Amino acid sequence: MxxxxxxxxxxxxxxxxxxxxxxxxxxxxxxxxxxxxxxxxxxxxxxxxxxxxxxxxxxxxxxxxxxxxxxxxxxxxxxxxxxxxxxxxxxxxxxxxxxxxxxxxxxxxxxxxxxxPGQVPLAELFGVCSAVGPTAYFGLLHLCEPKPGETVVVTAAAGAVGSVVGQIAKMKGCRAVGIAGSDEKCQWIKDECGFDAAINYKTEDVGAMLDRYCPEGVDILFENVGGSIMDEVLARMNDFSRIALCGLISQYNATEPVPGPYNFKQILMHRIKVQGFITSDFAKDYPKAMAELTQWMGEGKLKFxxxxxxxxxxxxxxxxxxxxxxxxxxxxxxxxxxxxx
Structure with missing residues (x-):
């Protein structure tokens, strides 16, 4: 100054x-x-x-x-x-x-x-690669190990991390279903990011839409929100499915204890693996993640x-x-x- x-x-x-x-x-x-x-x-x-x-x-x-x-x-x-x-x-x-x-x-x-300063604008490099890209990369690929044909549900799917998760899931041959908070955001993740389906949690019945778009259940949940939306997905998780718990943004401003999840028993009944994580847990693998992320950006495979x-x-x-x-x-x-x- x-x-x-x-x-x-x-x-x-x-x-x-x-x-x-x-x-x-x-x-x-x-x-x-x-x-x-x-x-x-x-x-x-x-x-x-x-x-x-x-x-x-x-x-x-x-x-x-x-x-x-x-x-x-x-x-x-x-x-x-x-x-x-x-x-x-x-x-x-x-x-x-x-x-x-x-x-x-x-x-x-x-x-x-x-x-x-280089040819890639700092805003783009920072916006995608500082925390967003590695969070999506490690949470999905290292913790959930997606397999072709599996169904991946992403909450806060139009957010910085969620939108990248869905795109990586598609690169790995998965179906990607996103949950977001407006029609415009839902349209963007489908048209630009390649999600197979999107649910507007503010205007649609999330449970009913999950039944429609995930008729064979959910194999992977990339969780950014928590609360009632997470509960709806938990009720539809498959045997030996996986959850990467990235965030619980619905709870951070809460002034009273937050109840639930009410469907917690599903973790036992369906032998679900749940892993909370912080991006820095994977610091030693950052070079590989950065190399792949920047390559995908250069090839136009990552929209943001x-x-x-x-x-x-x-x-x-x-x-x-x-x-x-x-x-x-x-x-x-x-x-x-x-x-x-």
Whole structure:
């Protein structure tokens, strides 16, 4: 920022329900200076994800919650402005865990260097490959091991991860049935992403539509939502079917205990394998995933949409689009522009 200032979103208190301006505060602070072994990163893009809401809470989770008063954690794509470490050179682009801020200091932990600006726009590379693509790739291929002819159901299917899951399932010879929240989203995953069928959970009877589109049952569920929709799919899972539990977005803003799933007995009766996962569990296999994902992108086999808002000051408002379903694709905030190499 000009005048040597840095804007930082800091967690003021734990949200109850949907996060609001009372829960996070956008502070204007002095520009940080990198010490020995550190680099100063200027944020270009900030990824907005359901896990942001988890990190704000003090619930049992896979990472330490953001502490009150600390910068809000987020996945970022940034550019090195100053460097006092051989790990990162000025002008290089990086991706990984960072802060909701214009600038941040880092010793490189949690970040990957992706080199100088290239021919593939950073927004596309970051939007598909930073977390979305690997999440879909590992959750479906490593945990569920899809076989040709199997039926794969994807919840939040028009979302960034869900839409990629369905496309990979089709590449592997499966039938893909998506559940989304509008006619437009259902049309998009069928026409552009190649899903065999789509269900609008807001206007259609999900159970009846699953019976229509999955007459031989469900072999794989890629679960992003939880709640009553997950229950409907559970009731139709086949023997030895598999569930990749990626998210439970319907529950993250809940202020009371969430009941269910009521069809939990199906896991026993049909010997269903259920595996929760976080993308970082597969860090050692990232190079293979990135190679395949970028190849599919280059070949035009992966369709995607980016929903990019502008301005760090709009990060919190933009985040809540995830919970009312108004985002159209991978949700990000453009914080600044990439400087020429």
């Amino acid at each position: 000009s005048n040597g200032k840095n804007r930082v979103w800091r967690l003021a208190k734990r949200p109850e329900g949907t996060a609001s301006d009372n829960d996070l505060h956008l502070a204007e602070e002095a520009m940080p200076e990198p010490g020995e072994g550190e680099a100063l990163i200027r944020t270009v893009y900030l990824s907005l994800d359901p896990t942001n809401r988890i990190w704000m809470s003090d619930m049992d989770q896979y990472m330490e919650p953001v502490k009150i008063g600390d910068p809000m954690r987020g996945i970022i794509a940034g550019q090195v402005v100053k460097s006092n470490t051989p790990k990162m050179k000025e002008g290089e682009l990086v991706m990984g865990v960072g802060h909701w801020a214009d600038y941040m200091l880092t010793d490189g932990r949690g970040l990957s260097v992706i080199g100088k 949409r980016l929903d990019i808002d502008k301005g760090l000051e709009n990060a919190l408002t933009s985040l809540n689009k995830l919970y009312d379903g108004s985002n159209q694709g991978k949700l990000m905030v453009e914080v600044s522009e990439v400087a020429a190499a």
